[in-house]
Amino acid sequence: MANTLTEEQILLLQKPLPDAAISPHPTKKNMSSIRPIYVVERLNEVFGVGQWSLKTDLLPVNGNGDTILTINKITSTNKERTEYSxxxxxxxxxxxxxxxxxxxxxSTNDDMGDAAKGGISDGLSKICSWLGIGMAVYKGEQDKANQQWLKLIRPNVQQAINDLLDCESTQDLAVLKDQLYSVVLENKEFITAARERYAQLIALEEAAQSTPVKPKMLPEGKAENLPQSEETLASAEVEQAPAPLLAEPIKPGSLGPNIPDGKGGFVNVGKYITEANDAPKVMGTVRWLRMKQRDGYNVKAWMDAIHEKAITQLGLIPVTDPDTKLVTYCETQAA
Known part of the structure; x- marks a missing residue:
């Protein structure tokens, strides 16, 4: 039974050919020609070398069964010329x-072999356009091809960028890279986001290896109204102001001022950890801390604090997602 094309293969078939593959047709005005080697390259990329085959036959061009038609003509400069069709x-x-x-x-050419090769090349390019390779050229939309392509793969790129933000180590990034499509890995927007995330994680890992490790303060807008959901947290006003380090890591129950808010006050993370007395509030705090971690801050001490409280004081069950490696805290199930 034949296999079904994967999503990645379908995307590769629709990926526009590079500009170098397209040139004006040598004899037909307002038409383009595709260099066949780029079509072959795409077939190899999608299906693999040796996994596809091409068969060609020269067909009779007249009633005598000849497969090559010889045409003798006089050029505009009154010279004899022989062409083969x-x-x-x-x-x-x-x-x-x-x-x-x-x-x-x-195909017609003044070289017999090139005439045959031209027919093969045209046939191959036409067939591959039915698969999606170079389709924009045949549709006369090559000038729009790149823009349409970026729109087509936008959902894949955005999902990959979201996955980047869920990576908590450079090792996670390496695992993610092996899972992504090549069309995403070469996307400029994704490359920029990946480089930024890599730099953030490197900084966090280097900070974790230093002695002693102290968390970077997280400035926040209003200490008296710390949001408890990811949506409202994401829209909270944040001032990216430098902050002094804590003398020691915070602990559950600590009510000391922890985070300068940039306005002369403080966001008391310890207080909100203390007030997180059920699973929804715990997860709201965890999501907020993860959001700050994505911004490049070291939130390990606070994550450790909420983790300890969730398990030891609230009896919540930590469940690790096998794909994202993120922990969710759930209520204890009744026996």
């Missing part, structure tokens, strides 16, 4: 995916 049947098969296409194309 042929018709080629090209068949592309990709057995693993049950793909079979055939096409008939013609």
């Amino acid at each position: 042929c018709i080629v049947k090209t068949i592309l098969t990709i057995p693993e995916y049950g793909i079979y296409y055939e096409c008939i194309a013609g």
Whole structure:
């Protein structure tokens, strides 16, 4: 039974050919020509070297069964010129995916071999356009191809960027890289986001290895109204002001002022950890701390504090997602 194309293969088939692959047609005005080697390269990229095959046959061009038609003509400069014309049947098969296409194309050239090769190239390019390779060229939309492509892969890129923010170590980034499509890895927006996240995680890991490790303060807008959900936390007014270090890591129950808010007051993280007395409030605090961690802050001490309280005081069950490696705290199930 034939395999089904993966989402990544389908995206690669639709990926625009590079500008170097397209040139004006040598004999047909207002038409473009595709360099066949770029089509071959894309076939290898999508299906693998040796996983597809091409069969060609020269078809008769007259009643005598000739496969090459010789044309003698006089040029505009009154010189004799001999041209060769042929018709080629090209068949592309990709057995693993049950793909079979055939096409008939013609070509004329002053070299007999080039005439035959031209027919094969035209046939291959036409067949591959049916698969999606170079389709924009045949639609006359090559000038819009890149813009349409970025729109097409936008959901994949955005999801990958979201996954970047969930990575808590450079090792997590390496694992994520192996899971992403090549079309995402080469996207400029993703590359920028990945470099920024890598720099953040490197800084956090270096800080964790230093002695002693002390958390960077998290400035916040209003100490008396700390949001308890990720949505409201994300919209909270934040001043990115430098802050002094704590003398020691905070602990559950600590009510000392922990985080300068940039306005002369403090956001008391210890207080809000103390007031997180059920699973929803614990998760609201955890999501807020994760958001700050994504911004490049060292929140390990506070994460350790809320983790300790959730387990030892509230009896919540920590559940680790196998994909994201993030911990969720759930209520203890009744026996």
